[in-house]
Amino acid sequence: MLFFRSEEAVRQWCGDGGHPVRPLVGMEQLWTLAEAWYSKRLDPDYRRPKPAEVIEMLHRLGFLGEFWDPTSKALG
Amino acid sequence: MDFEASVKQAIYHSFVHNSRGPSVDEVAGRLEADREAVAEAYRSLASQRVLVLQEDGESIRMALPFSGIPTQHQVEVEGRRYFANCAWDALGIPAALHKPGVVTSRCEQSHEPLRLEVSLEGPEPSPWLFHCLVPAAKWWDDVVFT
Numbered sequence: 001m002l003f004f005r006s007e008e009a010v011r012q013w014c015g016d017g018g019h020p021v022r023p024l025v026g027m028e029q030l031w032t033l034a035e036a037w038y039s040k041r042l043d044p045d046y047r048r049p050k051p052a053e054v055i056e057m058l059h060r061l062g063f064l065g066e067f068w069d070p071t072s073k074a075l076g
Numbered sequence: 077m078d079f080e081a082s083v084k085q086a087i088y089h090s091f092v093h094n095s096r097g098p099s100v101d102e103v104a105g106r107l108e109a110d111r112e113a114v115a116e117a118y119r120s121l122a123s124q125r126v127l128v129l130q131e132d133g134e135s136i137r138m139a140l141p142f143s144g145i146p147t148q149h150q151v152e153v154e155g156r157r158y159f160a161n162c163a164w165d166a167l168g169i170p171a172a173l174h175k176p177g178v179v180t181s182r183c184e185q186s187h188e189p190l191r192l193e194v195s196l197e198g199p200e201p202s203p204w205l206f207h208c209l210v211p212a213a214k215w216w217d218d219v220v221f222t
Binding site: 001002003004005006007009010012013014016019020021022024025026027028030031032033034035037038039041042044045048054058066067068069070071072 | 077081085088092124125126140141149161162163164165166167168169170171172173174181182183184185186188190192194198199201202203204205206207208209211212213215
């Protein structure tokens with residue numbers, strides 16, 4: 001889970017390493033993910049979300065498709 | 077709060093205030109608890125994916141979003157510097173602390189430095205991107221690689 005300067009940099013890095021290019025996420029969208037995932041993490045009564053709750057959260061934030069589905073077996 | 081939750085809170089307290097993970101002995105001292113009971117709580121929290129332990133089975137590699145070891149992703153909040161496990165966690169630290177911060181990292185391709193201010197409302201406008209190679213279904217197969 002890395003930062004890149006641009007889409008061109010992602011494509012170059014993936015090409016050099018023989019990696020597939022995965023969905024690109026901007027900083028504002030990453031913030032929505034970070035906030036949803038971590039804003040209650042330090043609370044004494046925090047509990048890890050169940051898989052169905054993770055799926056619902058990702059869908060709500062617009063992280064759609066096989067790549068973001070924690071139950072998917074489609075991608076290696 | 078049960079004992080395991082107390083251990084978890086003591087661990088996070090150390091990360092927040094000392095920027096590092098506490099040893100089993102430190103937590104045992106803080107809670108005035110039996111060392112082996114604390115070590116067992118560490119293992120239990122790791123089995124629940126709350127912590128990631130190092131190979132010695134006791135040192136904390138990750139208490140997400142905090143990293144127990146230095147990484148390329150750093151976050152400064154109120155003058156204190158934290159290490160994050162990844163790009164996601166770098167934004168996760170200000171989110172967890174509910175405080176503004178400054179993320180510093182780099183472009184993995186060009187190694188160009190990143191400096192990103194994060195307020196309580198989110199990051200400043202930025203063209204930078206986040207890319208994750210590992211699909212969500214496999215994040216925990218090798219979370220250190222992920």
